[in-house]
Amino acid sequence: MKKSLMFVAVLFILPICVNAADVGQVVETDIVTFIDQSPIDSYNYKGYTYVVAEDLMKYGFDVQWDSKNRSLNITRKKYAFTPFVSDSINVLKKPITNQPLYQVYETDIKTQLNGVQITAYNIGGHTILNTDYLQAFGNCTYDNNSRRYDVDILGKEIEICKVIETRKNEDGYESVETEKGIFDGDTLLYGIKTSHFTSRYRDTTVIQSGDFQNGSYIESSKGIAVQYNGVTFYTPRQTSSTETDDTFRYGIKLRSILESGENAKEYRYLKETGELYLVKPTEIEPSNDTDTLSFFGQLYKAGKLIYDGVIIAENDMVMRGDDRLTFKILYAKGYTDDNGIIYNYDTDCPFYKGNVVNGVAHGVGVMLGERYWDEHTGEYPVYQENGTSYLPYIDSTIIYQGQFCDGLIQGQGKMYLNGRLCAEGNWNKNQKNGLLRIYENTTDGKTGEAMFLSYVGNYVADKRVGYGIEYGELGWAFYSGIYQEFIGDWKDGSWSKGKWYVVAYDNSTNNNFSRLYYNGEFRYDNTKAYGTQYYYKDDNSFETKTGYFLNWEFVG
16 A cells, blocks of 8 residues: 555535536545544545544644635644544444545635645535644654554654653652653643553553643553553543554544533443443432442433433442442433443443333343453453453343333343352342352353353342252263252252252262261251261261261261
8 A cells, every 4th residue: 555644524514616517535444543532534535544624633732724816725733732532432343344435526715834835625614634744743653563654743842852861769669751842831831741650560651642731631551550541632621541452443432522721511421332321420429328320411321312311320239140230320311212221430331131111130231340450460361271361251142031010020030140149039129039050160260161050049138048059060070060069948049848959979980979968957056956866987888976966977
């Protein structure tokens, strides 16, 4: 491919010459373009990269239309660092098919860059120009490996400016700060500040670039001292936070926009898809001691407004296997939808999809979770065993699928742990109640790698009560298969009366098998239990003792 170029469209629609000649088409491109680290839409025209003039106005350029002289004048003042990002960057990467986007026409409009006339074209009333022309303002570079075109205006402006380096070592922690640019005494007003921190746990680099005097700068974090690597765009009007994600077109995705000033709003985007899902006031005080939030806001689903009114964000208990986790869930009391959605405010992820009545799960649906994050390493944990890597948690995995009533798990359903079935049966108000089948992890240490049936029986209020069968593990090193470990009645989650089986080895067949070890009552806390214990010989014949046992010792 030829060296890539960009094009620019103006904020206003320019008049089209009636006799303009058709000179080809603008097509989509996989090249991403950045001006001073801020992403800008770019296109392919005859193998070069172009941008639109109205877009340049968002990045510190002045774009003026002169109707008298039929000219478009593009200029830029020095030291006009202007960071910009919008939710238009929240698009996933996709294969490029060179699909035509616009018809290109010659134009009699004169386009001037800093007073010098350049070649430009018309696409539907907008002017496009080659990104290489932007070398008049900054250093232009293209990386074919990353398919990225950069216009570094700030770097060119401070090429010959002074550098100040400061080193500190406090309590064994080393930091190095390097500043380059325009100073007022020792205070950096305009330029680049790089801070590198080293500790016994991690290295972190924070880079700040821009106009610090006027509050327009970009901050990027690299390392594992933060939950995610990303770029934050600061302007006097708003703060926009992004997160590094190579599955998105620009390698980053917008997570939130926080406006400044009176009646300011916050815009929040889903972690997985980058879609806008919540608009709310920036300043909200908790309504009570439990940190419950109440505010007027808007909820969105797939880009469409689904609710506008009072939203409550409050802590809710979420089941995951036998664990219970607490998240802040968004409730919109007036929202009812057969194909609805409820969001997790803590993680910016869907919490529930399905039947929603008055803002809560009611009917049939799925409760969703998120991959576990290790805050100490700053990464999603990956475990190694025998040369094989595996993840213990899965993104957006289903936690529960089934029936709900008034926001609680109630009725028939299936519960999952790390993407694998761990329980199926009946629930009542978030508790196991009735007949259930329970599955557990194997003991090889691989969380979620293999599950085995561990129990079939009755529950009351999350405890095993009544008749049930407990099973041993599938695939133990000394036993292959599923065997019955206990058959009988349960009370308060423990064995009450029934049969206890153990694994034994058969010399004659060189196989392991299960056999009855005890039949009778089970008592705890130094209380006698009545039953029969079986004592086996090498030939598998046995003797028994029947009577009372105390702590598994026969007492007659």
